[in-house]
Amino acid sequence: MDNKDKKNISRRDFFKTMGAAGLATAGLAACAGADKDASASKGEKKPGGMTYRTNPTTGDRVSLLGYGCMRWPMRPKQGGKEGEEEVDQETVNALVDYAIAHGVNYFDTSPAYVRGLSETVTGIALSRYPRDKYFIATKMSNFSPATQTRQGSIDLYHNSMKALQVDYIDYYLLHGIGLNGMPAFEQRFVQNGILDYLAEERAAGRIRNLGFSYHGDVKVFDYLLSVHDKYKWDFVQIQLNYVDWKHASGWNTNAEYLYNELQKRGIPAVVMEPLLGGRLSNMAQHLAARLKQHRPEESVASWAFRFAGSPPGVLTVLSGMTYMEHLQDNVRTYSPLEPCTDEELALLEDTAQMILRYPSVPCTACQYCMPCPYGINIPGIFAHYNKCINEGNVPSSSQDENYRKARRAFLVGYDRSVPRLRQANHCIGCHQCEPHCPQSIKIPDEMKRIDRFVEQLKQGTL
Template structure:
């Protein structure tokens, strides 16, 4: 599997919408077709979707705007199987055929086991999905098999040890999380590269938060290059890393596509002074007061209510760092809704095991008020 540096991927996660007469929002396929055309006309060909994206409608949208409109050999399709949404092994395996039907792709250039980490990793083994997907690969329905993961480097290493057959991995990498104790972007990237595995980068702009920097941080980048959009710094940081197969951007407007295409069509790796500017930005972000959660998850193990404490605290930190209400809410909905902060019974067990001595009960009350409206 050849790795190409500086390649832009179109993430079909946050798509343009229109509101119907009944008030319901649907994907704006006409606008999306134009966005796809701009992307393809610029020479970019990698599309990333998943069973659960956009309320389960993303794969069908990809069929309507890409697969049905372009020759199959002119683009690459990646999608993902979320075992954690399945009732049982049969249900999980049926998702593969559903994705084939929904996308109309005929085969998948890249197929991923979706969102490993925490207790989710075990489900893929319990349902026998690794062997099942290896069979699909042998049948020619999958060209490259990999997985996406939101977890720490030690967990990533465990998955690699258990499944050395993987062809690539999809990781959350951006300059803000590069040295994060919670995300461990750098450590995860280095773990993958030690195995000589190509990396697909997700969240390079941190769900859009890195275009909503505090003024002090944004001014650093504007002073370094007044003409460079804030998003371009994030894309170029990820694309400058050796072994990166694709840098995914979840583009939701024509303007975002046009801006990102301009950045990546004329891609140039970051120069030393540009890296220094990003380090300065990271230092500014690190200096903003946040909840000092390191995602050790001791609190989760002890919580009698199963509250997703680190996810709730992460949403509070997104607000503190970037003022990004949409992204903070999105993170909460994706990662904390099955263990909401409002379930907290204020027993204090979490606080008794927290190495950072966080007032977790107080912070969960704040998260419930902000994100459970």
């Protein structure tokens, strides 16, 4: 793996690195419906319709836009205590209805998402449709010791089918491969025999596609690909966006390497974090203006989604769409997809390098660090800090020209977005969150840094 090449790449080179296998494994196709037809089998697109990719193993025609069910909308719990929340099922149903009506047919969830409620909520919304109208992806999220025994993991698997109201799962993933290295992988999937059990479930037809999501130690990723002949992975989920393509940080690995390794083996890629936790849609205004200058009628986020969807070996691109306007924008981007041009690829690479010059926290709001035992809203704190960086509201000193405006914007926004009892000053440095972070963020250190900055703003000592 060579992570040193930072040069701009042409569109020809970009697609060349995808490998010829990508063209064979994921033909482009698009139409508004979900039934197979002659044009789809040839990889053609119908104007205005959702773009589809074909799974080489099963022949599934999967929508290029996949629905990530990690961030379903919440509302105050009816009859609950102050501050209690519940999932807004009516809004979830409306989002799913719009998605399916506009060609989205891949829904990705996990027993760990939305405080353990995502599978149930997603199952309620999807069960209103015929089973052949959607593909459901969920995960073996056996992170806790209780679920790492053989029976505990089997129970987790069966509970997923019960919550989702299905008798088979289309896409099943080993969740969080690479977190804490090979010892964790061995403990969660090998020593308890669960990996072999899931392979047997695939053979029995109760799992149609078996794969894994990669976060972390690349040695584990490489190992699992080395045993591809034995397990025959049907797909692999990776973090891919125009920053991580060549400039991944922390435990993340350059997506260029991950993708190419999959292509060598003809394994389709499912993309997560196309927006890098929102950083590629809420970027500094002068960077957003550069993109808007080229495509003034399109959102900044659409650039990231077009990049993520351009590699032909990508089966689907996941987006956690909490709001209808986000869903509608992403549907427009992929109905149909316009792959990035040479000029656009060069612009995005240049933009990526400029983004890396800003000292934002590489948090993707995955929530794996939550809940904090001391009630701290870790993703919320990072989101506010990054937002202020992007908007120029993090002054380096009291001598800055816009210091007063930036100071007020940061402090007022902090109290509005994160309740005071959940702010960074309550972190005691227990480090319980740190091992769970796929981005290898030193969370307690960042909490201290942000709290120190807040106190300096309050005291006027910056």
